[in-house]
Amino acid sequence: MSGIRVLVGTRKGAFVLRSDGKRGRWDVAGPFFGGWEMYHLKGSPADPNRIYASQGTSWFGQLIQRSDDGGTTWEPVGNEFRYDGVTGTHLWYDGTPHPWDFARVWHLEPSRTDPDTVYAGVEDAGLFRTTDGGKSWHELPGLRTHESASSWQPGAGGLCLHTIIPVDAKRMFIAISSAGAFRTDDGGTTWRPINRGLRSEQIPNPTAEVGHCVHRIAMHASRPNVLFMQKHWDVMRSDDAGATWTEVSGNLPSDFGFPIDVHAHEPETIYVVPIKSDSEHYPPEGKLRVYRSRSGGNEWEPLTKGLPQQDCYVNILRDAMSVDALEPCGVYFGTTGGQVYASADAGDSWAPIVRDLPAVLSVEVQTLP
Amino acid sequence: MIRVVLPAHLRKLARVDGEVQVDVEGAVTQRSVLDALEARYPMLRGTIRDHVTQRRRAFVRFFACQEDLSNEAPDAPLPEAVARGTEPFLVVGAMAGG
Numbered sequence: 145m146s147g148i149r150v151l152v153g154t155r156k157g158a159f160v161l162r163s164d165g166k167r168g169r170w171d172v173a174g175p176f177f178g179g180w181e182m183y184h185l186k187g188s189p190a191d192p193n194r195i196y197a198s199q200g201t202s203w204f205g206q207l208i209q210r211s212d213d214g215g216t217t218w219e220p221v222g223n224e225f226r227y228d229g230v231t232g233t234h235l236w237y238d239g240t241p242h243p244w245d246f247a248r249v250w251h252l253e254p255s256r257t258d259p260d261t262v263y264a265g266v267e268d269a270g271l272f273r274t275t276d277g278g279k280s281w282h283e284l285p286g287l288r289t290h291e292s293a294s295s296w297q298p299g300a301g302g303l304c305l306h307t308i309i310p311v312d313a314k315r316m317f318i319a320i321s322s323a324g325a326f327r328t329d330d331g332g333t334t335w336r337p338i339n340r341g342l343r344s345e346q347i348p349n350p351t352a353e354v355g356h357c358v359h360r361i362a363m364h365a366s367r368p369n370v371l372f373m374q375k376h377w378d379v380m381r382s383d384d385a386g387a388t389w390t391e392v393s394g395n396l397p398s399d400f401g402f403p404i405d406v407h408a409h410e411p412e413t414i415y416v417v418p419i420k421s422d423s424e425h426y427p428p429e430g431k432l433r434v435y436r437s438r439s440g441g442n443e444w445e446p447l448t449k450g451l452p453q454q455d456c457y458v459n460i461l462r463d464a465m466s467v468d469a470l471e472p473c474g475v476y477f478g479t480t481g482g483q484v485y486a487s488a489d490a491g492d493s494w495a496p497i498v499r500d501l502p503a504v505l506s507v508e509v510q511t512l513p
Numbered sequence: 514m515i516r517v518v519l520p521a522h523l524r525k526l527a528r529v530d531g532e533v534q535v536d537v538e539g540a541v542t543q544r545s546v547l548d549a550l551e552a553r554y555p556m557l558r559g560t561i562r563d564h565v566t567q568r569r570r571a572f573v574r575f576f577a578c579q580e581d582l583s584n585e586a587p588d589a590p591l592p593e594a595v596a597r598g599t600e601p602f603l604v605v606g607a608m609a610g611g
Contacts, residue, residue: 224564
């Protein structure tokens with residue numbers, strides 16, 4: 145029978161949640177790396193027992209951990225993220241030039257075909273890659289040295305590269321807060337901004353080519369030209385690999401939010417969690433509602449069964465939602481209140497797997513054979 | 514033999530209990546002690562000093578003989594008691610929690 149492994153990163157450690165294919169009873173293991181911020185854990189599609197984890201604290205900096213046995217045991221691997229060549233400057237919060245300075249790894253994206261190859265999105269925004277299982281990391285500097293990079297400015301969370309979507313050996317999408325989305329068609333050598341159609345009232349030119357605070361992008365593997373975006377405000381979609389975007393916020397109660405994800409088997413079914421506003425980081429009306437669109441946006445339905453519908457003031461961060469590949473599709477998300485909710489019926493009903501973890505930073509799901 | 518006391522998180526990372534001991538050839542300084550420490554426990558690289566600048570991380574402190582040596586020059590000699598091994602060199606996580 146298939147199994148599910150949910151990898152949860154929190155402010156104070158990592159947790160591994162396991163269930164069989166019924167997804168009814170869960171085993172909770174952890175905390176691993178107790179006391180450390182675990183920004184992201186993700187397993188290799190090519191070898192599910194190979195898992196990479198981003199571990200850090202303000203005290204002791206960045207570490208990368210690797211497991212070769214599905215998250216039971218871990219070994220630290222390389223943690224040197226050195227920008228390639230002259231680092232240059234981006235804009236600081238006050239508008240002055242600020243030297244590029246590595247802070248942390250926000251997101252790890254293992255290759256679909258090679259368990260030793262992983263991309264890392266870091267703050268200050270840069271893209272790194274290992275091809276030796278994490279022993280060494282090398283920057284793909286073409287992104288950070290893009291002609292617009294000196295104008296990039298951090299969002300409240302820092303100048304972070306948080307979304308990495310490899311499509312094939314040549315094409316990849318990434319997103320940076322708050323520079324926007326970028327695409328390479330030559331394996332990471334050169335990049336172009338793909339933000340046409342985005343509108344952000346928080347920047348001087350609301351339709352500028354760069355400067356948008358993209359929170360998350362999702363893509364279904366069967367339709368690599370179709371992208372869905374949760375922006376600072378607005379839910380967007382692109383049907384031309386990011387060349388142009390249109391708003392699909394439709395009837396959402398708020399189009400502010402962080403995560404967005406796509407159903408494993410229905411590429412037009414997407415999920416968001418509306419958040420009240422950019423300063424009120426909690427659900428509107430104190431009701432935790434996942435919204436599902438079966439039409440790729442515009443028409444949304446609230447999913448509430450099993451979720452708190454009063455006095456709920458948690459947030460759901462950008463990397464804290466994921467789906468499994470079972471039938472029906474499972475959907476999972478974690479909250480800053482420490483709950484990890486799971487739905488084994490594509491969002492129709494929900495139940496908490498755990499309720500009282502530290503604030504959840506990331507949720508990734510592995511569907512095991 | 515130089516005695517080094519690591520904070521709990523770094524002891525766990527290095528998989529050691531209690532003090533660790535390292536050999537230092539030549540002058541006993543912050544730099545030479547940390548070089549020896551990182552050579553013996555490579556997983557500690559980047560956790561005490563920044564990989565690129567080699568500067569002490571902001572929330573790490575160095576104490577010895579009840580003195581705060583955090584802001585001493587990396588190549589300044591450590592106290593004689595540390596060099597003799599009668600006192601440990603303490604790597605401390607600063608009070609920056611919450």
